[in-house]
Amino acid sequence: MGGSELKYIKEAFDTNWISQFGNNIDHFENILEEYLGENSFVAALSSGTAAIHLALRLLNVEEGDFVICQSFTFVASVNPVLYLKAVPILVDSEPSTFNLCPNALEDAVKFCLQKGKKPKAIIAVSLYGMPFMVDEILEISRKYDIPLIEDSAEALGSKYNNQACGTFGDLSIISFNGNKIITTSGGGILISKSQITKNRTIYLATQAKENEDFYSHSELGYNYRISNISAGIGRGQMEVLEERIRARRENHVFYKELFESFDDLHLFSEPSAKFYSNYWLNVILIDGEYWDKKKMRSIFYENSIETRYLWKPMHLQVLYKDCIFFGSNISGAFFDRGLCLPSGSNITENCKERITRALYDYRN
Template sequence: MKEQKIWLSPPHMGGSELKYIQNAFDTNWISQYGSNIDEFEECLENYLGNNSFVTALSSGTAAIHLALKLLNVEEGDIVICQSFTFVATANPILYLKAVPVFVDSEADTWNMCPNALEDAIKSSLQKGKKPKAIITVSLYGMPFKADEILEISRKYEVPVIEDSAEALGSRYKGQLSGTFGDLSVISFNGNKIITTSGGGILVSKNEDYKNRALFLATQAKENKEYYSHSEQGYNYRISNILAGIGIGQMEILNERIDQKRQNHDFYREKIAQIENIELFSEPDDDFYSNYWLNTILIKKESGTSKEEVRKKFSENNIETRYLWKPMHLQPLYCAYDFFGNDLSGTLFDNGLCLPSGTNLTEGCKDRIAKVLENLW
């Protein structure tokens, strides 16, 4: 009989989510209003600290879109974006008919390269176009080099949108991811470290941004006795039911972070014995990753491709996945400017994501270890 599937990063409920969902049903607030939404936002503001103001939304993508709107990005404006990421980071730029300019990764964190970022800004300025925003990502839970990126942001007076969709609970020099950007984004999609099924938040540093985001996320409905709209809005608010799931999930967030990091310890121990694989890990003590996904690089000298490794896992009913294909290599985005040496392309060519669910049992780990041990 075929063994049970081991998924990459499945949802993992704690149990208390049901009482908050029941509250939504009992009070009949099941749409985009209700006490769960307020409580969820308050939980996150308390967790993040740093005078964070949180707006709970339908997705992380919606949060990026609203962040760009809050920074007054319009048609023809330049937005600099990390290339090595999921497409949801970049798509909102096109929503606004702005122009993405993509920046490569650096080797320590796989996130935005400060040198390539500065080259991109200088190039834009030489063309007479000052970028409106920088979107940097904390990929797979690894924080970006915040000191260097923010220094460049301040130097050229270009605000930062921090896409920490994958990095809730990660820290850089002790400060939580999601609190570095002028505006920041966290996702609660079904595969994230905690989930609301579908959902995300926009984190801002002032209450005016929060209020403006809430206005835009609820169809830009003006405060009148009738439906009055003077500008375009969006249906981006989270529902009271999903916010209830989020409250329950926040109660177990620290436990989930510990479980993710224990998964990384497991992989580090196993992969240390395999010379043909390199495990992506924190470069130094400044970085504390939630290790949302554990990722590996298959060394070129191994003579084995990422596809061969993926197939061997698949034959054992274990899900793995390629690393994100960089935006500058995507058909949708390949015509836009790109700055860097294509390190992200090399990572894509040789990398793989391994199962990293917080519900991995010892039996699951034994099966994964057996595949790793028999790759060569």
């Protein structure tokens, strides 16, 4: 926490607005709209998953529709497709960003068209805070006139060509879950290009209530609005966002220097100057026979250093094993070779020394 969150939570209690209405929500949305830039209209919701679900609803995704999804991601990026009984078409990664492969994406689009069903949407993820190949993905989206849902759940503060992630999609989402670079305890936003779309998002997120005086409903809505208390946490967190990004990027510099002398350990890094990652998570890929992912993880664990495996791609999950998949299993190879390293904004110099010692003890 940054320190000022309690001030805004107290404001919610003092004004007796603690649920889904109140000044904190309005201020939080305004701060984010200013941060993201012109033509960004923000609706604050209960989660990033809710935001993806509503994005699909706004695009009129229905039962049986095709939705192209990035396979290498957390399951919440794809589950909302199933909520609507639509059909996920899974697409592999390309190696430089870990994100949606443009060639495999176009193959998937052509397959859908051959089946006589143009996809209703493409969901592209900026995994671990790294922007996807925006120019190439947008070109395909526009070429085939398929709306792009930008899943920047992990990428607040990241940029592509100096433009903020969360502003490239026809609809975009960001998450404020407890593990993200800043948090509202649980929450997310849906970003659109117009006030009209923002208003409809809020309408759907508040049970599609049509009348201020009594409960009138003509279509399905959801209980997806953020609370005034959570939005208050978000207001305080936005005050320290730049500090958090700086800390995460400093972690990456530490890891870059640490792994320079290891030819068979590769740190996941920005592929070019176009990409600016918040480095929400730092990831290594392990090559060669000397290093073993499970052994390395156990060495870190014995030194009270937490590591985690990468997201298991959707096409390798039991839930999605029957889905059509386009690609050559690049993301599966990443899952086999990769580890997520400690990446919190509060890692101390002592923590870094322990990580360094554990790594060199393992090599020696």
